Amino acid sequence: MRPGLTVKLSLLLALIGVLASGSTGYYAYRANRAMLVGEAGRNLLTATELLGQRFSAAIDDMAADALVLATMPSSALIAQSKDLKTNADRARLAQVFSSFMLHHPGYLQARLIARDRFGLERIRFDRDGHGIVEVQGGDLQEKGQFAYVFDTLALAPGHVYIGPITINRERGAHYAEGKPILRLAAPIATPAGGVVGVVVLDVDLAVLLKLLRTDLPPDYDVYLANEWGDFLVHPDPSQAFGFDKGRRVFMQDSFAATKPLFDRAKNRVLINGLTNPEQAPDEVLAFVRRPFGASAGNRFIVLGLGKPLSDVLAGANLLGDQIVRMVLFSSVAALLLAILFARALTRPLQILTHAATHFFAESASEALPLKRNDEIGMLARCFDRMRREIRSQVDALHDKQHQLAHLANHDVLTSLPNRMLFMQRLDAALHDATANGERLAVLFVDLDRFKQINDQFGHSFGDTVLVAVAHRLQHVLSKGHTVARLGGDEFVVLVEGAYVSDSATDLAARIVRALDDDLPVDGKQVTVGASVGISEFPQDGTSARDLLLHADAAMYAAKSKGRGFWQRYCELPGEQRVTTANETTADES
Known part of the structure; x- marks a missing residue:
């Protein structure tokens, strides 16, 4: 039985009462959430600024340690000494270096490096998994080729070199090898003012940050980036030091709101997941920009702290539970009152009940009372x-x-598949080829003279040329192949099926010949020409990305020969593969 008008009106009046109480509670709940998030953001920003001050102070303290070691009289004597054997002065100074290492658990290495002998280490203490190790004799290394040595030698006495935070890739560095470090160095000067060596301290970044955040809540996430935006510390370790892994991960890309920090337009930024869920999902984040050391010039770092939004809103959730109970109680009261008012209001409308019931009972369009005039x-x-x-x-x-589905997968200008659709088809083709033991090939086609045509006749004419090239490529290729436009004057062809290498090369040769012929465009005859790079599965790669990248690299190698050439990636020399691939990757970046 369908509910009558009385029931509906009762529900409507009850709903009005529920909405009145519920909206009041809801806005109180929202205001409480906003207040809690705002307060948490301010506290987080204060904590971030405090952490930044501590970080700067810690760097200044470590710089002071480096200056203490560099200004000791025996440091200049040992740096100038031609005798590398143990003597009393060296033993006393080595004891001082050892004491610094013992009292500073964040120091991974402490070294005295002479200016002569190609920057030979005279005193060196390393930290390993068991304690402090003194490196002596033939294990001492020449370090004159490193920037932290020759840049420090160029400093005036009393100044400190602060190197970039990076991964230590020096061999034989014991526990420091492969770890994120901050390196500080101070010049060693004689009484006459001549610089004869340097003192170098390598600091464990993880230990430094652990000491600095001792009084921070454990659920805080810490972020650190250099002046370019490369993540140096990230809750996800795979995001940190991307430049050391061949890929750069920037803070301003992950958190777009931090871009003014790197543009020097702002000194601090606050983001919260309540108002900006796309920027800070489930978190409240605060970032501050700090100078990188007292004598670091215009260099800076960006420190950030994050707190889970669920922790911030815990109090608001308790309030929300109380609001729900209040709304439920109000709803019951509103329902009782609504029933009383609805019965009084619907009595004059009872005469319409039969007509209304008959109207709602008819579902077919011809049963509707369309001819009525009331x-x-x-x-x-x-x-x-x-x-x-x-x-x-x-x-x-x-x-x-x-x-829209067609536009999402096809190039607007040429109606060819775009990069996204091509990569989907390439992934599917790779899956089938792997399962069936078949081969496939990717041909990267780049037009040789398109820029000159564009410059001479204009972009509108250039667009028409691209359409004509697309038609020419479709004419050359068979139905079993896929041709797509990646962008600009770059096209790519997928050759599927049990094709041998000669089929791909023959196809590349046909493409080159076809595009060397004149194209009739708007009453003109133009010759665009093309260079083609070929990568084949499985010998040139097993993933869509690798095949496209290697085909691009082969195309650049073909273009380096001149115009109208094609090149297989597998036929490139080893060095040229690496060089060309690196150049291609740099171009993509």
């Missing part, structure tokens, strides 16, 4: 028109969806 007929006709309009709008929406 309000019911007007309502029925409006409903019928609305239904037909909705159906028309839905049909139009479906058409638009089909158009």
Whole structure:
């Protein structure tokens, strides 16, 4: 049985009462959430600024340690000494270095490096898994080729070199090898002012940050980036030191709101996941920009702290539970009052009950009372028109969806598949080829003279040339191949099936010949020419990305020969593969 008007009106009046109490509670809940998040953001920003001050102070303290070691009289004597054997002065100074290492658990290495003998280490203490190790004799290394040595030798006495935070890749560095470090160095000067060596301290970044955040809550996430935005510390270790792994991960890309920090437009930024869920999902984040050391010039670091949004909103959730109980109680009271008012209001409308019930019982369009001239007929006709309009709008929406689906996967200019659709087809082809033991090839086609044509005749004419090239490529290729436009004047071809290498090379040769022939464009005859790079599965790569990258690299190698050449990636010399691939990767970056 369908509910009557009395029931509906009762529910409506009850809903009004529920909405009145619920909206009040909801806005109180929202205001409480905003207040808690704002307060947490301010506290987090204060903690971040305090952490930045501690970091700067810690660097200044370590710089002071380096200056203490560098200004000891025996440091200059040992740096100038030609005798590398143990003597009393060296033993005393080595004891001082050892004491510094013992009292500073964050120091991974402490070294005295002479200016002569190609920067030979005279005193060196390393930290390993068991304690402190003194490196002596033939294990001492020449370090004159490193920037932290020759840059420090160029400093005036009393100044400190602060190197970039990076991964230590020096061999034989014991526990320091492969760890994130901060390196500080101070010049060793004679009484006459001549610089004869340097003192170098390597600091464990992880230990330094652990000491600095001792009083921070354990659920805080710490972020650190250099002046370019490279993550040096990240809750996800795979995101840190991307430049050391061949890929750069920037803070301003992960958190777009931090870009003004790197542009020096702001000194601090606050982001919260309540108002900016796309920037800080489930977190409240604070970032500050700090100078990198007292004598670091214009260099800086960006420190950030993050706190889970769930922890911040714990109090608001308790309030929300109380609001829910209040709304439930108000709803019951509103329902009782609504029933009383609805019965009084619906009595004059009982005469319309039969007509209304008959109207709602008829589901077919021909049963609607469309011919009535009263309000019911007007309502029925409006409903019928609305239904037909909705159906028309839905049909139009479906058409638009089909158009959007096509545009999402095809190039607007040439109607060829775009990069996304090509990569999907390449992934599917790789899956089938792997399962069936078949080969496939990727041909990267780059137009040789397109820039000159664009410059001479304009971009509109250039677009027409690209359309003509697309038609020429489709004419050359068979139905079993896929040709796509990656962008600009770059096209790519997928050769599927049990093709041998000669099929790919023959196809590349046909493409080169076809594009060397004149193209009729708007009454003109133009010759664009093309260079083609070929990569083949499985010998040149097993992933879509590698095959496309290697085909691109082979294309650059072909282009380096001149115009109208093709090149297989597997035929490139080893050094040229690496060089060309690196150049291609740099171009993509």
